[in-house]
Amino acid sequence: MKQPQDVPGHADATPPSGCGGARKKRRERMLDASDIRLLMLHFLQSGPAHGYELIKSIEELSKGEYSPSPGIIYPNLTLLEETDAIQVVDVAASRKAYALNAGGRALLAEQRDAVTAIITRLASLAILVNNRSIPAIEQAIDTLRYTLNHRLAQEQIAPETVATVVAALREAAAKIAQS
Structure with a gap:
């Protein structure tokens, strides 16, 4: 099993370049x-x-x-x-x-x-x-985004992996909604 420091983007790991840093401005249309x-x-x-x-x-x-x-x-x-x-x-x-x-x-x-x-x-x-922009939340979002993108950037993703990722995201969303 991977230890937290082995997960790319984790607080104990060296953050990958391009993660965190300057925030992007919202581009979607907020108002008509x-x-x-x-x-x-x-x-x-x-x-x-x-x-x-x-x-x-x-x-x-x-x-x-x-x-x-x-x-x-x-x-x-x-x-x-x-x-x-x-x-x-x-x-x-x-x-x-x-x-x-x-x-x-x-x-x-x-x-x-x-x-x-x-x-x-x-x-x-x-x-x-x-x-x-609370540091702990910002870091957790960056870690999740980086880890998810890293995993999904692989060419062949097994159906079991897709199911695991979807279940983990749904579980996280439910826990956040209940917090």
């Missing part, structure tokens, strides 16, 4: 365009803002784990302006700052529950990030 529009209206109710400031406000809400691209922010600002939910503060300014108007306030009031759900989702992502 309507969610983004509601968040922008939410932040604009605090006062006028530029597109870049709205991006930073959303990024801050998720503690840096989600940052909408300018490609989603600016077209949605234009759409909100065209639908009379926001207005440009100073048309002559080199950078447009937007302010919420009556249409935007009405939309926010109408969609209050949706806004709360979106904010909760992003805030919970920030909590997840904080808890995932």
Whole structure:
């Protein structure tokens, strides 16, 4: 039987290069365009803002784990302006700052529950990030990921091995869910 120090990526073993290190930013789409529009209206109710400031406000809400691209922010600002939910503060300014108007306030009031759900989702992502960065948890995740990838990178995997891996993952998931 292998001892813990013989398991690649274990705390007592030399970590393989490429494991741990810098975290990757989330790439999946966290919010759809309507969610983004509601968040922008939410932040604009605090006062006028530029597109870049709205991006930073959303990024801050998720503690840096989600940052909408300018490609989603600016077209949605234009759409909100065209639908009379926001207005440009100073048309002559080199950078447009937007302010919420009556249409935007009405939309926010109408969609209050949706806004709360979106904010909760992003805030919970920030909590997840904080808890995932607990050193012992981070190391355990890295060890599991490395060991699983190392085992699955082999060309021939016996059906018994697949069954063992699946059972171990399900057991671990059940124990974590019950903790």
